[in-house]
């Protein structure tokens with residue numbers, strides 16, 4: 547049983563904490579919060595609460611939230627930390643984990659250079675075997691790697707992808723845009739180079755826009771193969787990967803709203819959709835060029851990757867066994883159906 551500490555209990559941290567709790571080989575030692583808000587109160591019903599700054603102890607106690615200790619105490623109690631603090635805070639925490647000689651996983655808001663080891667379960671599980679510091683790539687990068695990695699098994703590919711990004715997460719009342727479309731003026735956007743932090747030497751360029759939605763990201767992807775492949779081969783190969791899921795407009799699944807409805811209706815925890823969704827009829831092959839759309843639930847697709855990264859770093863299970871265990875616990879693959 548591996549003792550896991552969760553530093554940060556926002557969009558990603560709270561999901562990883564619950565996912566760790568579901569694993570037979572892991573235990574949550576506690577979570578770190580910075581503010582004594584309602585979420586801290588909710589979290590205290592399930593987990594031990596540790597605080598990022600000892601000066602805020604009284605604020606937590608005044609709010610009726612029992613504090614077990616500071617982040618330092620949680621790090622001492624844990625064998626591995628999942629750092630799910632805001633972008634660029636993880637890099638400030640890393641020296642602290644190093645001093646305490648503890649392994650840590652960082653998220654996609656940190657740079658690759660922080661760990662020099664960026665992770666995706668399908669593409670490079672074994673690279674993290676026994677490693678001390680690993681970064682699970684962002685939601686968009688995870689989505690791209692999930693569909694592109696299986697394509698690289700069929701031939702050499704050149705990828706051009708356009709990303710339509712949700713403005714912010716559903717619980718956020720501050721960020722936008724709320725009535726505009728905001729292109730990422732840096733071309734290529736950071737996502738293409740980020741995919742290469744896992745699939746080295748991949749020919750990929752990306753562009754991105756942000757739109758006023760909180761539900762999911764949608765990518766349009768264009769992949770050119772260096773040899774002949776058939777649409778059937780592509781789909782059959784994708785079908786081998788449970789973290790991909792096909793839907794069809796014929797079944798009235800035509801938008802991200804309906805994808806989220808599937809997650810709600812099927813009783814997924816927090817309405818999460820860990821799978822990357824492919825619209826089957828839109829998968830088109832013109833000569834050696836493949837075109838497809840994919841939907842990405844930004845709040846949850848990186849959660850299974852965090853669990854597998856723990857198993858690889860702690861040398862608990864080999865790739866397939868870990869993925870199977872994670873998927874079973876999160877009901878991944880259950881929503882797949884025929885067409």
Ligand SMILES: NC(=O)c1ccc[n+]([C@@H]2O[C@H](COP(=O)([O-])OP(=O)(O)OC[C@H]3O[C@@H](n4cnc5c(N)ncnc54)[C@H](OP(=O)(O)O)[C@@H]3O)[C@@H](O)[C@H]2O)c1
Pocket residue numbers: 553554555556557558559578579580581582583585598630631632633634635653654655656683684685715844845848
């Ligand atoms: N949101 C997404 O869609 C998404 C998807 C994939 C990857 N990621 C990445 O995952 C990481 C976490 O993102 P998130 O969206 O989960 O962030 P978030 O919702 O803002 O949550 C961050 C958490 O860290 C806590 N925290 C701990 N130490 C902190 C400190 N020193 N300063 C401020 N907060 C501190 C916060 O506590 P309080 O709640 O008490 O303030 C909060 O619980 C980022 O690297 C992000 O890029 C995010």
